[in-house]
Amino acid sequence: MRINRLPFLLSLLVLLFQKSVAQTPKHTFALGDQQFLLDGKPLQMISGEMHCERIPREYWRDRIKKAKAMGLNTIGTYVFWNSHEETPGKYTFSGNNDIAEFVRIAKEEGMWVVMRPSPYACAEWEFGGYPWWLLKDSTVKVRSKDERFISAYRNYIKELSKQLVPYLVTNGGNILMVQFENEYGSYSDDKSYLELNRKIFADAGFNGVLFTCDGETQMPKGYLPGYLPAVNGLEDTAMVKTLINKYHGGKGPYYIAEWYPGWFDSWGKPHAKTGIDDAAKKLDDILSAGISINMYMFHGGTTRDFMNGANMSKTEAYAPQTSSYDYDAPLDEAGNPTAKYLKFREVIAKHLPKGTTLPPVPKAAETISIDQIKLTQYAGLYNNLPLPVENKTPLCFEDLNQAYGFVLYRSKLKKGDEGLLKLKELRDYAVVFVNHKQVGVLDRRLKLDSIQIGKVTADADLDIWVENNGRINYGLYLTDNRQGITQSVTLNSKPLFNWKMYRFPFKDLNGLKFVTASITVAGPACYKGSFTLAHVADTYLDMRSFGKGFVFLNGHNLGKYWQIGPQQTIYVPAGWLKAGKNEVVVFDQLKGNHQSLSAINHSILDQLSGSN
Secondary structure, eight states: OOOOOOHHHHHHHHHOOOOOHHHSSOEEEEEOOEEEETTTTEEEEEEEEGGGGGGGGGGGHHHHHHHHTTTOOOOEOOOOHHOOOOOOBBBSSSSGHHHHHHHHHHHHHHHHEEEEEEEEOOOTTTGGOOOGGSSSOOOOOOOOHHHHHHHHHHHHHHHHHHHHHHGGGTTTSSSEEEEEESSSGGTOOOOOHHHHHHHHHTTTTOOEEEEEETTTTTTTHHHHTSSSEEEOOOOOHHHHHHHHHHHHHOOOOEEEEEOOSSSOOOOSSSOOOOOOOHHHHHHHHEEEEOOOEESSOBBOOOOOTTOBBBOOOOSOOOEEBBSBBOOTOBBBBBSSHHHHHHHHHHHHHSSSSSTTTOOOOOOOOOOOEEEEEEEEEEGGGGOOOOEEEEEESSOOOOGTTTTEEEEEEEEEOOTOOOOOEEEEEEEEEEEEEEETTEEEEEGGGGGOOEEEOOSSSSOOOEEEEEEEOOBOOSSGGGGGGOOEEOOOOEETTEOOOOOEEEEOOOSSTTTOEEESSOOOOOEEEEEEEEESSSOBBEEEEEEETOOEEEETTTTEEEEETTTOOOOOOEEOOGGGSOOEEEEEEEEESOOOOOOOEEEEOOOOOOOOOOOO
């Protein structure tokens, strides 16, 4: 007799699924009148911010373990849209972008997560996390109800939800709540736009607790009635409660979404340092008041590639941020516990449930020095020019379909030309050459957009090497963020025409032709060397003898350096070094003829130089 086995197999699958679900601990998370409620019991979140994109994937678990050892029970984290959708419609959630794996590791280590996937992050990150390609159409307005922006935003959140919704606490995961807009009050006050944000998240399946966060004075514009308004940067506990009560129906819970135990660095400005004892006292006060907290940052890490942002306001000049995101945080750039870490651990221990034993304090990572890495090959950019784009007027990066890096703008000067060369709305940094000889530097940071050109004795190439130094990540100028030469170039107020534009995005170094460095190198160039290690450990490239550029090591873009400081070293994680042969490439746009490079066993993040 023939038996239909299909019903039996379906029943078996259902039983197996129910068993797997039953093995996943189910929790509830809700907003109480004064506190957060986990499974109906008060939960004080003691959280620290980390971003998986700023930490090599090899070290995610290590950094989370160190958070737990300091006494934290929660990780706060942004998600950067431009990391996950570099090209419209092509999404990347692997490697250092594997946000779901980051959350899984946190769960395995017994840590909760506050997820902050608002498409606008700020975070001293390029364009505040928005993809550069949103600027290709100059009429599209980001962070608005412009349907072209909203359509891209909605598609991204739908894709992101596939990664994160399974890990919501409502689905048995460890993500307690989700932030759907970030510091909106610093930008505008359209409640219908905030409601649209909320709906996009809800429609994508983010069905748990949703919240916003703003600074104290910005909250009236940035909160959405009916949803928890968290506060950033406010430390007075009575004011925190009064403010949240005011905008949340007379009740809590009370959450400082960004408490700053440190601060970020900008090129050319002093290294940020905060007092340990004062910060510890404020932390103690906040925890004693029963307020939940997310320290921004617990561990900053490094902003690698070209992902640093910049600040600018009506009163503050353009200020790009350093690649080091050490932040004077409890865990330093290389993931080592600091004196601040130890002090905070003492404070937090006082507020943990009785009988709680913290894991031992982690040891600092081993470091090494590497002397005199010989740079034996070079690739001058003048010898590696790609095919140009030609246009009567200069085109900005976005019109050239380029996100980051450099563009060489070339026009012709006639015999006898001289006078004031001016770039209108330079974004952001330029080195000017006449017939391959450097004649000066222009710098948006210093509002330096013009230079005197001496009399040209014969027809000559005018070359302007322009760098995207980081799109603005905060404030009203988000919508005015196109890069390169964005308007015009004039000589004595007369426009220069007929431009050739050579693109150097430096996503990788493929295609560059290196030769033995036996002759004088003219202009911007890459310098290559190799070294052999018997044993790997953390180290720091010493860039003090170089000018301005970036470094690739074993295929990884480690980030930028600039002689003006305060950052003078580049952190190299041990996990990106090899026992055996290693390859390093340094790009320098200001200085030439480099013969060697060294690495030291400590960072230098606090040395300024007067030169630009």
